[in-house]
Amino acid sequence: MSCLIVRASATAKNLLDTRCTNLYMQGMPKSPLPSSTIKASLDSSREKCVKAMFSSQQALTQEMALDTAGAARPTNDVAPTHRSSCVERIRLALIIDFIGDWDQGGTERHIVRLLRTLDPHVFEPTIFVLQPTPSATAKQVGCPVQLIGGIGKRSRLHRFLSLRKALKRFQPHIVQTFFIDGMFYGTIAAWLNRVPVIVQSRRNAGYWQKFHHTLALRVLNPAVNYWQCNARFVAAGLASQEGIPQERISVLPNSVDLSYFSPATAASRQVARNNLGLPADAPVFVVVSTLRPIKGLPVFIEAAGLLQTSLPNAVFLIVGDGAEQKTLAEQIRNARLNDIVRMVGGHADVRPWLRAADIAVLPSHSESSSNALLEYMAMGLPAVVSDIPANRELVEGEFFEPGSAAGLAERILRLWNQPERRQAMARQNREAAMQYGDVTFSHRVQDYYFALASSHLKDLNDRRQLED
Numbered sequence: 001m002s003c004l005i006v007r008a009s010a011t012a013k014n015l016l017d018t019r020c021t022n023l024y025m026q027g028m029p030k031s032p033l034p035s036s037t038i039k040a041s042l043d044s045s046r047e048k049c050v051k052a053m054f055s056s057q058q059a060l061t062q063e064m065a066l067d068t069a070g071a072a073r074p075t076n077d078v079a080p081t082h083r084s085s086c087v088e089r090i091r092l093a094l095i096i097d098f099i100g101d102w103d104q105g106g107t108e109r110h111i112v113r114l115l116r117t118l119d120p121h122v123f124e125p126t127i128f129v130l131q132p133t134p135s136a137t138a139k140q141v142g143c144p145v146q147l148i149g150g151i152g153k154r155s156r157l158h159r160f161l162s163l164r165k166a167l168k169r170f171q172p173h174i175v176q177t178f179f180i181d182g183m184f185y186g187t188i189a190a191w192l193n194r195v196p197v198i199v200q201s202r203r204n205a206g207y208w209q210k211f212h213h214t215l216a217l218r219v220l221n222p223a224v225n226y227w228q229c230n231a232r233f234v235a236a237g238l239a240s241q242e243g244i245p246q247e248r249i250s251v252l253p254n255s256v257d258l259s260y261f262s263p264a265t266a267a268s269r270q271v272a273r274n275n276l277g278l279p280a281d282a283p284v285f286v287v288v289s290t291l292r293p294i295k296g297l298p299v300f301i302e303a304a305g306l307l308q309t310s311l312p313n314a315v316f317l318i319v320g321d322g323a324e325q326k327t328l329a330e331q332i333r334n335a336r337l338n339d340i341v342r343m344v345g346g347h348a349d350v351r352p353w354l355r356a357a358d359i360a361v362l363p364s365h366s367e368s369s370s371n372a373l374l375e376y377m378a379m380g381l382p383a384v385v386s387d388i389p390a391n392r393e394l395v396e397g398e399f400f401e402p403g404s405a406a407g408l409a410e411r412i413l414r415l416w417n418q419p420e421r422r423q424a425m426a427r428q429n430r431e432a433a434m435q436y437g438d439v440t441f442s443h444r445v446q447d448y449y450f451a452l453a454s455s456h457l458k459d460l461n462d463r464r465q466l467e468d
Contacts, residue, residue, distance in 0.1 A: 095186035255441030263380030291322025
C-alpha cells in the first residue's frame with residue numbers, strides 16, 4: 001500500500017471515551033486466563049499488518065493529523081466523518097451466524113442501520129454469513145454479503161476454513177463478530193489472519209449463556225481487543241462474568257429513525273384503524289416482537305384474558321413472526337380469545353399498527369436495547385414494559401414484574417384509565433427517543449470505528465519508527 005489508511009491525531013484514542021458511552025467500573029477483576037504468548041502473537045500480528053500498510057516513506061515521515069476538510073454526507077442519515085486524503089478506506093468485516101430477516105431481527109436491523117450511516121468515502125464494510133440462508137441476500141443492505149461455504153449443509157471445519165480464506169482476501173482492518181458462532185469462528189479466524197482490531201458484539205443479556213460458554217469465552221477473550229454492547233446492563237454483566245477491563249467495553253445504544261417513526265395524529269390513527277379493520281373507539285394494545293419464548297408473549301395473551309371483563313371491547317395485537325407462532329395460536333384458541341387477540345404476522349412496516357394503538361406493550365423476560373421499545377418511544381406511544389434493567393435505561397413509566405400476567409393487566413388497566421397520564425407519557429417517550437436518532441448514532445459509530453482503526457495503526461506505526 002502506498003498511503004495511510006487514516007491520519008489520526010495523538011488524541012485519536014480519546015474518541016472512544018468522548019463520543020461513545022464508556023463504562024467506568026471500579027474493582028473489575030482481570031481476566032483469569034492471561035497469556036503472554038497470545039499477547040505477543042497479537043502484537044506481532046498487528047505489527048506485520050501495519051508495516052505493510054505504512055510502506056510509503058512519505059507517509060511514515062508525515063505528522064499524523066485529522067483532515068476533516070471537505071467531509072461529505074452521502075445521504076441524509078450519514079453524519080460528517082473524519083476524512084482522509086488517502087484513497088483506501090477502512091475495511092470493516094461484520095461476521096454473523098445467520099440472517100433470519102433483515103427487517104425483523106434486532107441485530108439484523110441494527111446492522112442495516114449501521115451500514116446506512118457509515119460514510120462510504122471512509123469505510124468499506126462487508127458482511128460474512130456463516131450459515132447462509134436465502135434471506136441473507138434477499139435485500140440490498142448497502143454492502144456486499146458473502147455466504148461462507150455456499151448454500152447447503154457444510155461441516156463446521158469447512159465453514160471455518162472458508163471464512164479464513166474470505167477474510168484473507170478481504171484483508172479487513174477491523175473484524176466485528178455477532179452471535180455465538182460468529183464470536184468463536186470469527187475471532188479465531190481474524191486472529192490467525194492477523195487482523196489489527198477484533199471487536200466482539202454482545203447485544204443481549206446473556207440469557208443463552210451457560211457455564212461452558214462462559215468458560216470458552218474466557219479462553220477466547222485474550223484474542224479480542226474490544227467489546228461493544230448496546231446497553232449498560234449488558235456491559236456490566238460482561239464485565240462481571242468474564243472479567244473484561246472497563247476501558248475495553250463501550251456502550252453504543254441502538255438507534256431509531258425519528259422521521260420514519262413519528263407520532264400519529266388523531267386523523268392518521270383513525271385512517272390506520274379503518275385500513276386495518278379495527279374498531280374506531282375500542283382500546284387497542286399492541287406488541288411488536290419476534291415470536292420467541294424470551295419475548296414473554298404468553299403473558300400478554302393471558303393478560304388479555306384477565307382484562308375481558310374490565311375492557312370488553314379491547315383489541316390486543318401481536319405483530320411479528322417466529323418459531324412460537326403455532327404455540328401462541330393454540331394458547332389463544334384454548335383460552336377462547338380469538339375475538340380479542342389477533343396475531344397479524346410480521347410486517348416490514350409496523351407503523352400502521354403502532355398508529356392504531358393506544359398503548360404499546362413489551363413483555364420480554366430479557367432485553368438489551370430493544371428496537372421495538374425505541375420505535376414505541378419515537379411514535380409517541382405510552383408503554384407498559386417488563387421491569388428489567390435494560391428497559392429502565394430507555395424509559396420511565398409503567399413497569400410490571402416479568403412473567404406476571406396479573407401485573408401486566410393491572411398496569412394496562414391503570415394506564416388506560418388515566419388519559420392525561422397517557423398523553424404526558426407519550427410526549428415524554430418521544431422526547432427521550434430524540435437522543436437515539438440516526439444522526440447521533442452515525443456520529444457515535446463512525447467515531448468509534450475510526451478511533452479503533454486510527455489509534456491501533458498509529459501506536460504500531462510509532463513502534464515501527466522507534467525500531468527503525
